[in-house]
Amino acid sequence: MPWWYYDKKELKVTPSIKEGMDFETESQSRREGARFIIETGNKMVLGYNTMATGVVYFHRFYMVHSFYSFPKYLTACCALFLAGKVEETPKKAKDIIKLAELTLPPEEFAKFGEDPKEELLILERILLQSIKFDLQVDHPYAFLLKYAKCLRGAAGERQRMQDVLQMAWTFVNDSLCTTLSLQWEPEVIAVAMLYLAAKLKKYEVHTWAGRTANQTRWWEMFVNGVTLELLEDICHQVLDLYSQKRSGGGANSLPSTSTSASTSTSVTSNNNSASSENVSSTSKTAPQHAVVTESTEGLPPLPPNPILPAISNPLPNISTITSVYPPASIVTQPPPLFTAPPPPLPMTHVHDGNMFSIPPPFPGPMNPFNSFGQFGPPPFQ
Amino acid sequence: MQPMSSRSGIPAGRSNEIIRMPSGAFSSTREKDKYVEDFNFPFCDDASKYERVTKIGQGTFGEVFKARDRKNPKKYVAMKKVLMDNEKEGFPITALREIRILQLLKHVNVVNLIEICRSKGNANNRYKCTFYLIFDFCEHDLAGLLLNTTVKFSLGEIKKVMQQLLNGLYYIHSNKILHRDMKAANILITKNGILKLADFGLARAFSMAKNGQPNRYTNRVVTLWYRPPELLLGDRNYGPPVDLWGAGCIMAEMWTRCPIMQGNTEQQQLSFISHLCGSITPEVWPGVENLELFTKMELTANLKRKVKERLRPYVKDDAACDLLDKLLILDPSKRIDADSALNHDFFWLDPLPSDLSKMLGNHNQSMFEYLAPQRRPGGQRVHHHQAAVSSSAAKALMDTGYQDRVF
Secondary structure (H helix, E strand, C coil): CCCCCCCCCHHHCCHHHHCCCCHHHHHHHHHHHHHHHHHHHHHCCCCHHHHHHHHHHHHHHCCCCCCCCCCHHHHHHHHHHHHHHHCCCCCCHHHHHHHHHHHCCHHHHHHHCCCHHHHHHHHHHHHHHHCCCCCCCCCHHHHHHHHHHHHCCCHHHHHHHHHHHHHHHHHHHHHCCCCHHHCCCHHHHHHHHHHHHHHHCCCCCCCCCCCCCCCCCHHHHCCCCCCHHHHHHHHHHHHHHHCCCHHHHHHHCCCCCCCHHHHHHHHHHHCCCCCHHHHHHHCCCCCCCCCCCCCCCCCCCCCCCCCCCCCCCCCCCHHHHCCCCCCCCCCCCCCCCCCCCCCCCCCCCCHHHCCCCCCCCCCCCCCCCCCCCCCCCCCCC | CCCCCHHHCCCCCCCCCCCCCCCCCCCCHHHHHHHHHHCCCCCCCEHHHEEEEEEEEECCCCEEEEEEECCCCCCEEEEEEECCCCCCCCCCHHHHHHHHHHHHCCCCCECCEEEEEEECCCHHHCCCCEEEEEEECCCEEHHHHHHCCCCCCCHHHHHHHHHHHHHHHHHHHHCCEECCCCCHHHEEECCCCCEEECCCCCCEECCCCECCECCCCCCCCCCHHHCCHHHHCCCCCCCCHHHHHHHHHHHHHHHHCCCCCCCCCHHHHHHHHHHHHCCCCCCCCCCHHHCCCCCCCCCCCCCCCCHHHHHCCCCCCHHHHHHHHHHCCCCCCCCCCHHHHHCCHHHCCCCCCCCCHHHHCCCCECCCHHHCCCCCCCCCCCCCCHHHHHHHHHHHHHHHCCECCCC
């Protein structure tokens, strides 16, 4: 079976880097590609699972090929095209191309060649081989919901947990722009983003549903062998996104909407605007935020004071998520947060001695969004 | 230049001679073609690692070949070609579904997908490669076995076939997958008597209708003779019972040796069903009047249900008749499910299900419906490969003791 997880050393010897690209440039290309997939997916009203699947295909593709060989935005279109089909929310190749032509700078779209649709279809074959036809990709979203359900605490705490969950959800969105999906399983990322959001929201988890005596930290219930250091490392990789020099993107960088201002405002108010100096030191990327002042070097260690996800989501229309859960721009159907049925137990049939356990259900009730798209099943060919 | 470690799964020392283009892309499509041609995809092997032996069938989206692993000549596989001609939207979504579903389903009674291979493209097809799904090879399919009158199933062996079939259905339904193309030709049986559900080309994941929004699946699935009444009446919110109707048709076929209802049109199929299972009315099937085609199809009134009566001459066993009666129920909500069927007395009364390997051991010919000389009525395939097969089949016989032509 292929192994889609890499350690940090391996991420520094990617095909692009072997051909002379520097690490920072590659990271930026990955960010831009991922962001383009999410923005294009949003415009086509695709579900977040489709967008996330596309982003993971994109990241995996560039572990096999180099950015010098394949232009990032064509690969991004192709990844979204394939993810659309795999997640049962297919979009026509020509519609994706059309949207790319509208949104990309002309010099970027020129790289799609003379017959962009044909290029996309040819690239699809290359993409499929590069990802070893590993079409099924799980994302942190479903795990977030499952974990939050266990951590919701007493009835009075539920609204606060909703806020934490909302923030963690946004962090998961943003984590797609990092290579975290190439480093850690979705369960681990979900735990880390929940940990980060809980820290920032000062939500302390004392007990949790299903706690056993040997568990000292809540995430031990969900993942094994995850240390505090590891969680903080993952959190920093996401937080680093917010300290990228946005101007550094140059013309290639897609403009990030500034609608996140309202998000951060609401976050701030929930946090009692604690310690604006500390806030500012980590939010240099959010010039629209009122408390931002000149930034200092680096990030403070977690968990000192709230670090605001000031650009909490580089997605467009993100202002709509301030009070709605889940992000309105991404889903239309609120997931059954606390009413989700428990994951099905492995079923067995013992006739003729064939015991079998069932792999994670597909799409299964654990994944309440992984429906056949919000628009009903696609027309069957 | 440091090779990636094995953790990444990329073999060290892979070809990495990539032309670096200043523009950030290939300057011509020719260059890209060349790159793809030369690139040694670490995760997708070349189909030439298998040597084709013979064509054994025609799947929903491509031909199927028997082939052998060149490195391990004793290892046989089935190669299913993914047809991609005239695909405006790239790799077919149906093939993606089949792959995703097969990657999920790992069970002794479901055909095993080994890997996906590609054939190298060449200048003629603009380096468009062909993809193949590689499966474990099974020696027979049930349709081929039933067509061969020298193959005789005892009651215990029929029970074993049905038990494995229902076990497979129970497993896929538990995983929220509908097969949607149950028929004897899609039931494979190894020489050791292990049954495998095959051809997930029409399969899809299903979910319960939610928020009062019924599902809208296509009802243009399932080979006509095995198609359940709800599909014939235009239901688009169906579920696992569609596969159990097919299981009922197949079970009856174990005794009749040919499909029990061979309609030529959907109307005729419905008529055959009514004559076997009784008139389709809201009394026996509440809600049927709401199905789209209920008023558009001609439904004969006042027909009595005669499932047991009509099958009795073939099926002497009481428990078998009773299970058939429960599988061939018009109302899908009343039709027995795989779990209950497995608990039916049929499987728990003497004779108990008995192993098939001994009986199959008497036959050293591979039996596939596709290879049978007489096509069934309604079969549309032209039997054009007879001559081509014989020499390779003789070769195969020497290797495995199994011949690919039958009768």
